[in-house]
Amino acid sequence: MKSFLQIWMPINASTHGDRVDNLIVYVHWLMLVLFVGWGIFFVYTLFRFSRNRNPKADYHGVKSHYSSYLEIGVALIEAVLLIAFSLPFWIQEVASATEEGSEYDIEVRALGQQFQWNIHYPGLDGVFGKTDPTLIDGSSNPLGLDRSDTNAKDDFASVGRLYVPVDKKVLVHVGSYDVIHNFFLPVMRVKQDAIPGTSIPVTFIPTATSPKNPTKDNRWEIGCAQLCGSGHYKMIGELIVLEHDEYKTWEEDQVKKAIEEGDAW
Ligand SMILES: [Cu+2]
Structure with a gap:
């Protein structure tokens, strides 16, 4: 499968290259979601917590747990990238392909x-x-x-x-x-x-x-x-x-x- 981000990458001329590229693409999608998400959150805080709306400082801070849930969600996605994509790839292409007794030309x-x-x-x-x-x-x-x-x-x-x-x-x-x-x-x-x-x-x-x-x-x-x-x-x-x-x-x-x-x- 040729992903659209490969347009900006050097050509791939190896059998395992697509899997590396796909992983790079998934990480970029995650980073894009985080970038846009944190950007929106930053702008939201500028308005929500502006001095006009909050003339007196609030010493109790945020009570909801939304940010914790979000952090857990991001960590889960990262765990999936690592466990479901990186590790099997590494085990197959690096660890077993290079172990003693494996075939090569x-x-x-x-x-x-x-x-x-x-x-x-x-x-x-x-x-x-x-x-x-x-x-x-x-x-x-x-x-x-x-x-x-x-x-x-x-x-x-x-x-x-x-x-x-x-x-x-x-x-x-x-x-x-x-x-x-x-x-x-x-x-x-x-x-x-x-x-x-x-x-x-x-x-x-x-x-x-x-x-x-x-x-x-x-x-x-x-x-x-x-x-x-x-x-x-x-x-x-x-x-x-x-x-x-x-x-x-x-x-x-x-x-x-x-x-x-x-x-x-
Ligand atoms: Cu050098």
Whole structure:
């Protein structure tokens, strides 16, 4: 279901995006009702309790319980939003989708670093090679990959660019080298804090391929949604969703470069 507020949102290109958007829409409707309701109440009090009508202060105040009932009503609606919409969504899309043993097609690591996203691909063996923070070198080894590890031989990095195939389940382990960043894929409705020393899984399934020759206005961005330092504004990457065979060709190409040249970034 496409809700009318989606007109003002980035396009949604993930299977779970509609549920996120619907929740945003419900919260906005509740906020609109509260905004109009409190606005009317405020104007009412200006007249009802004006100095002209109440020359003497009333030391007893309001006796009715209407405002309490209203507050309870608002709390109930919020509880319904949380229990009926947010929690089931979170359990299904976040908790169970990322738990140990759940199925996925592509697995990458996204590591925030002032001020870029380093994407680590495990290569054709599907196993991430060993990394060591002391080996990190901004230009030649942004992941700190230990090439002496056999699993690391075909690993490669893609700085600022996340390539994924369409219609496949992608698992991203989000982490950080330095400060707290936030891995944000607006068109996938994915937003996850990247916290140093932790690796937090997020998943999504793209439903469309990204624009072929993207311009600044229609490219699919990777953003950093957490103020992370003076270069935060330029921590923008690009999400590239390819057809499955295009993705395979790209991946094999990167692996070849990694094996032949010992690096691929
Ligand atoms: Cu950042």
